[in-house]
Amino acid sequence: MTFHIFTSRLVIALVCGILIGLERQLRQRSAGLTTNSLVAVGACIFILVSETVIANAVAAGGPVNNDNLRVLAQIVTGIGFLGAGVILRDGFTIHGLNSAATLWCSAAVGSMCGYGLWKGAIVSVLVILFINWVLKSVEHYIETHQKDNPAADPYVKSPTANNDNNPAKNDPNKNNPAKNPANTDSKKA
Numbered sequence: 001m002t003f004h005i006f007t008s009r010l011v012i013a014l015v016c017g018i019l020i021g022l023e024r025q026l027r028q029r030s031a032g033l034t035t036n037s038l039v040a041v042g043a044c045i046f047i048l049v050s051e052t053v054i055a056n057a058v059a060a061g062g063p064v065n066n067d068n069l070r071v072l073a074q075i076v077t078g079i080g081f082l083g084a085g086v087i088l089r090d091g092f093t094i095h096g097l098n099s100a101a102t103l104w105c106s107a108a109v110g111s112m113c114g115y116g117l118w119k120g121a122i123v124s125v126l127v128i129l130f131i132n133w134v135l136k137s138v139e140h141y142i143e144t145h146q147k148d149n150p151a152a153d154p155y156v157k158s159p160t161a162n163n164d165n166n167p168a169k170n171d172p173n174k175n176n177p178a179k180n181p182a183n184t185d186s187k188k189a
Contacts, residue, residue: 001052006120013044014127018135025142030094033139037131038101045108045124046076053115072111079107102132 017040
């Protein structure tokens, strides 16, 4: 695989992760812009490593060494468990998702280095740093703006539109004149 193809696939994964993460961020979900971007990039790196290992074996005229691909699969799984240990829940708040996703990306970069794909590893590190520095700043900006202006979130209903919060609507006695004197008919009196 050429360096140009590798880089273009990585950038496409980044853009897709940004778009998905932006939607999640606007809905104020815990896995937002940076987490989704990191996961998309990490998954792309693992696939690119696998594809490169297979392509190199075929180009050398030898059989594909499935053991290398099995090791790669076990790295993906093992780092998933390691990342799960970094994620903490504190009430309704979840911490450590970005750290777990960054660990996963680091494993992908380490796999690239292990296979001798150092140029791709360097580009991958730059993309991961871009996500953790630049996109994290964008994420904080969005969070700050949404706290200052709750109406900025296109997915949040306004309090007047949500009739479930209306105490009169949820009152089981609202139609019972004996228990709700406000509902008595004045003509019957």
